Amino acid sequence: MCKRILSAIVIIALFSAVLGGCQDANEIDAVVRVLVIGIDKGVTDKWRLTVQFSSMKETPGGGGGEEGGSTGGGTGNGYSHVTIDAPSFFEGIDMLGSSISRKLFFTHAGTIIISERLAREGILGDFIAPLIRYKQIRESAQLYVVKGEAMDFIVENQPTIGNTLSKSLELAAKQPDNTGYTISVTLNDFYSALKSTHGQPIMAIAAVNDFKNFKRDGPRWKNEFKKGGEYKPEDLPRHGENKIEFWGTAVFNRDKMVDELTGGENRLLLMARNEFKRGFFTIRDPKSPDRIIAMDVLKDKNPKIKISFDEDGPVIDITIFLKGDILSIQSRIHYEEDPLLSTLVTALEKDIKDDLDRLINKCKNQGLDVFRFGESAAKYFATIEEWEKYYWNDKFKDAKINTKVDFSMRRTGTRLRSSPIPRLKGEE
Amino acid sequence: MTMEEGKFGVQEAVSLVATAISFKVFFTSPSLAADLVGNNIWYMTLISASTAILGFTFIYLLLRRFPDQDITAIFSETLGKPIGFICSAFLCLYLFYAASSSITEFTEVMRDYIYLLTPSSIIIGIFVVAVMTLCLLGLESIARLARFLIFPMLFGVLLVLVLGFKNFHINRLFPILGHGTLKTLTNGITRSSAYGEIVILAVVAPSLQGIAFVKKAGYTSLILSGLFISMLLLTFALTYPYYVAREITSLMYGMATLIDYGRFLQRVEPLFLFVWFLSPLIGISGVFYCFISVYCKMFKISDSRPIVVGSSIVLFAVCLFQSDLGAIASATIQSIRNFGWIPAFALPILALVIGGLRKKGTKYHV
Structure with missing residues (x-):
């Protein structure tokens, strides 16, 4: 009996030593969890990869924008971002390790932003393939085409309500259920549509609105009538703190973006797709x-x-x-x-x-x-x-x-x- | 000199065999099947199950002619000692090959999804130690553990299926005939070897209480496994279009990762991990135990414990040799699916036919 108990203790101790020191274990503050991935076509190399993550500092509270000051990265509202030109997505991750002291983890990357310039070139398939295969990126991540550069979008992407960026983005992805002016397209949805013989892919559009369409002065409204949905992405006549917006849909012919739909057209698209x-x-x-x-x-x-x-x-x-x-x-x-x-x-x-x-x-x-x-x-x-x-x-x-x-x-x-x-x- | 394997009932036998048959659906097999037949994998497997039921009928007829004997003894008696020995050796190798391939497949899929950095040797090592421990405890313990865990495992799987409902699209089942009736039929029949673990019952037949129990356990296991696998494959076909399904390493895990009901219900795959770990452990332990059992009976070894330890070391080494998921999926697993029916069904049929011609065994005995 004593022998058995002793054996059990030895076995448990042995297993604790082996399993407790599991190779995949990471201290919570020893890794950086990327929340947003931005992909542009690079200048020095094929990929321009931007990642946004929590800086693990106490949030300064209020105000947005870049505080870091460097051209390659910045910090604001407790979130940082960094950009690099690299030959591939994966090499880009390793190259970013030169400036980030922690390992980049993509298991919480719920949003992927792709620049319109890249989407319109018809080479998006090359950029989507590594993302869908990568073990850490979830296929339920939301995919957006951004008007302009993904890098610029990420610079402006700061939480305006509350302090949690991931929550803001997750709630933004649920907005199609409330308004119908945008659509929820995951990495899995887009990849399936890309390979489909049944139809063509689409992607939600994100944009940075510089509020230029908001006219402070000028002749005031009379009896003209314009539907809200008629506006194009980045052209909404609004003003406020949050510059980013999700509006409309990018339409693809295979992996090439060929057209875009307004918010109103997006509602009709949702109706036909049974997603409204x-x-x-x-x-x-x-x-x-x-x-x-x-x-x-x-x-x-x-x-x-x-x-x-x-x-x-x-x-x-x-x-x-x-x-x-x-x-x-x-x-x-x-x-x-x-x-x-x-x-x-x-x-x-x-x-x-x-x-x-x-x-x-x-x-x-x-x-x-x-x-x-x-x-x-x-x-x-x-x-x-x-x-x-x-x-x-x-x-x-x-x-x-x-x-x-x-x-x-x-x-x-x-x-x-x-x-x-x-x-x-x-x-x- | 015979091995003492203990006694257990129909429920335990059904739990063990059904788990051994079904756990493979969580790994690469469905993708390989989708590549062959398209979106109609869900009814292709029903053809496989029906073929396996037919194959098991012959196993049952053979066991009925030789009550209280296991397949190794029956091979010796019907085919003669030398040929019987060769047939048993063939079956033995098949069981070992199936166990080692399943462990390697399990390990590589784990490394792809969960343990991204853990070396294969650690995963294989821990898994083999667990299999060895169960085999040392004996067949009865494995069967009783299977019975104990089958409902929690079933609950885990069903929960994932229910939560995955949001991603189902009925139109993905069309065109309804997939790559064509002929392809579905031929692949369905060939892949009856996916249900080849039913041969476990022939190996451990004396542990069940009579031939009527073997019959009941066999048919029940095959029918339940067939329905369960078909249901899972149907949900895969509803979740993924055929051109994507054939690319994904583990459709079940992929399906679990797509579950997203807002901020409070997402990332639910840990629910499924419980099933992902336990079902191969039970299934592979059952198959590996049968390998030990056949081996010991071939060489008339009554104490299996030294063989369990030695074989486990060999199993560990063999698993380490084939650490490449691409090769395992396309060559090893595929070859088991294509040719597994030979040791599982063809050999017992051969023994039944030759035994009949040589007038061996009793005509009918319960």
Whole structure:
């Protein structure tokens, strides 16, 4: 018995010595956990790699921007960044070791930023391949194309609310569910789409807004009407502390960025892809065209996609099902009940359908199926060989696409009916 | 002189065999299968399971003719001592090869995903020590451990599948016939060797309480493993399109890493790690124990303990030789899948046919 206990103690001690000193163990402050990876085309070498990480210092609180002062890196709000030109991603990591005293760890890298210049060159496949293979980078990392340089974006990328950059970025990645003006594309999504025979890849757009579109002075608003979604990335007329923004979608033909969609077009794309959750929509008042009606629009059920094939190519019928609530009626016309309710619903359906048709034609003319129609079309083929011989991406140009929007008004908000504001005698 | 292997029931036998068959689905096998047949791996494996059920029927018929005997003794009696010895040696080598390849595959996949810096020798060493300890404790202990852990392991896997639901896309199952019916059928039949661990029952048949228990354990193990593997492969096909699935080292682990329900529910793969460690440990211990058992019976060695220690050292050395995941996946694992049916099913069928011709064994005995 004594012998057995002794043996057990020896075995446990032996295992503790071997396992406790596991080769993969790292002291928490002996490594630097990269949060954001920025990729540009280099000048001195192929890659310009920028990494952003926590500087593990107490946050100075308030203010943003660069404090380090060096051209290759900087510190602000408790986060640092450093940039290097290198022949490959991996060699870049090792080369960065010359200036960072700790080992770079990418297991927490939740955001990857790629410059538009690189994306438009059609060589993105070369840059994505090492990222997808690298053991430390999670395939659930969010991928963005940035207007301008990734390096510049990272310099501006500081938390404006709270002190946690990773939380800010993770919450930003969930914004498509709240607004629909941007899209969530992970490394895995993009890589799958890159290799797909069913369609073309897309990526969310990030930008640094220098607030130049925000005009302090000038003639004030009259009765012009512009939808919020019509703006392009980096052109939103806003002003404030946070310069970075996520807006719109980059459209690719394989690994080459060929076009970009506005925030509004992105919502329609999400609807067709069955990824739309909700968003506030504004339409022109059918009875009082100089005023607007705002609605909270939500997905009702999955879109119905029916595909058939004729001699000229595929015929696609898509019905989008939406529901919504009235948020505001500026004209105070009583749209809450029929017959005006039907007028309002028809106006919204037509508005969304017209925009969707425009978007589909824009993509179709370039042969870019970013709507996942190809995935539905594959159902009509028995084998992979038959499907691949059909060359969906080529045939999509000739597709006839019929769209339908089915909107149901569910609630009228906190007011059951609208009524006009009484005016004084003689007042219009 | 016979080895004392202990006695256990159907539940223990089913747990052991089903784990030994199923744990391979967590490693490179599904990707290799996806490369061969495309997105219809989930029903290809049902063809494999059906073929294995047919193969097991012959094993069962053979065991029924020779009640209370194990496969080594049956080979000797039906095929004669020299040929029986060669057949047992072939089976013995297959079991050893399967165990060593699985350990190496496990190690290399671990190094790819979890222990990025730990040398292979440490992972293999610790794993072999664990396998050796279980083998020293005996077959009954391995079977009872399998029974004890099967439900927690199942729970871990099912949890990952449920959480992974968000990433499923039904359209990824189309085109429904994958690379074609013929390819699916031929690969399905050939890859019945993925269920070759059913031969464990033939090796340890005397430990089960009668031929009726062997029959029940065999069919139940194959049906449950077939359904379980098919369900997992279906979720892989729903998560990854076929052109990506064929590239990924471990689809199960990859699927676990994609689970993301916001800040509070992500990075859940440690849940799955528990299953990833324990299921190969039980499965490989079962296979390695069978290797020891066949070896001892071939040479009529009653005390297996010295053989366990010696074989474990050889196992460790062999595993170290093949430390290259590419070669293991494309050559070793593939060759086991392509030719594993020979020792697992063809040899027992040969013994059954020749035994019948030579009128050996009893016609029917329970």
